[in-house]
Amino acid sequence: MRIVIAIGGSILLKEYDSKKFEAYAEIIKQLNDDHEIFIVVGGGRPARDYIGVVRDMGVSESICDEIGIQVTRVNARLLQLALKNESYPAIPENFQEALEYACSGKIVIMGGTEPAHSTDAVSCILAEYVDADLVINATSVDGLYDKDPNKFDDAKMFSQVTPDKLLEIVSTNDNKAGTYEFIDKTAIGIIKRSNIKTVIVNGNNPENVKKAITEPIGTLIVNE
Numbered sequence: 001m002r003i004v005i006a007i008g009g010s011i012l013l014k015e016y017d018s019k020k021f022e023a024y025a026e027i028i029k030q031l032n033d034d035h036e037i038f039i040v041v042g043g044g045r046p047a048r049d050y051i052g053v054v055r056d057m058g059v060s061e062s063i064c065d066e067i068g069i070q071v072t073r074v075n076a077r078l079l080q081l082a083l084k085n086e087s088y089p090a091i092p093e094n095f096q097e098a099l100e101y102a103c104s105g106k107i108v109i110m111g112g113t114e115p116a117h118s119t120d121a122v123s124c125i126l127a128e129y130v131d132a133d134l135v136i137n138a139t140s141v142d143g144l145y146d147k148d149p150n151k152f153d154d155a156k157m158f159s160q161v162t163p164d165k166l167l168e169i170v171s172t173n174d175n176k177a178g179t180y181e182f183i184d185k186t187a188i189g190i191i192k193r194s195n196i197k198t199v200i201v202n203g204n205n206p207e208n209v210k211k212a213i214t215e216p217i218g219t220l221i222v223n224e
């Protein structure tokens with residue numbers, strides 16, 4: 001299979017050390033034996049911190065986004081270093097470059113592309129662009145809940161959801177730079193229009209990414 005894996009920056013940089021990068025590098029290498037892998041890395045806390053600094057300067061939301069994008073590319077570079085020579089040694093800045101670099105046979109790792117969306121959208125557009133079979137989104141929750149599981153004890157997790165239902169759930173979210181929730185509206189639109197099979201799993205355990213290929217886990221987003 002051709003698989004796009006989106007890894008939240010908040011997962012990779014939870015502890016601010018090399019361990020998660022190395023654990024993910026190991027899993028990605030294993031998956032790369034049987035599949036063609038593309039990775040999209042998010043911004044996490046450093047992106048939010050930097051965006052906070054520049055927002056205080058009164059710059060536009062697009063420029064805040066641009067700073068966020070630069071941080072995602074630094075995070076992508078760190079994962080690429082952890083993967084050593086199994087990954088292509090440059091970070092694509094757009095989808096055409098990603099496809100071009102994939103012709104090397106190496107794992108391609110990228111961060112953000114343009115303002116006004118998150119790396120979730122990047123992973124779905126990339127999946128559409130390279131005609132991937134599956135997107136695995138490694139995030140900080142077990143799947144999609146009807147409400148915030150950190151705030152509500154009665155929050156329920158969906159094992160499967162349609163893009164329309166998902167849109168309904170996330171439509172109350174804020175859309176400012178650095179504040180996208182685990183999946184943004186652009187991503188949902190792409191999933192819907194191209195029927196991209198997308199699984200959301202808890203990425204705090206990198207093994208869950210492997211499981212998402214072979215067994216039901218997290219939340220599957222599919223058209224009805």
Ligand code: UTP
Pocket residue numbers: 007008009010011041042043044045047048064065066067068069072111112113114115116117118119120122176177178179180181
């Ligand atoms: P992320 O998509 O990683 O957002 O990009 P996040 O909510 O911090 O995700 P986690 O924590 O990694 O899961 C960080 C910020 O960079 C900008 C946005 O402002 C986003 O909030 N960004 C990222 C873009 O504008 N365009 C992109 O293509 C990617």
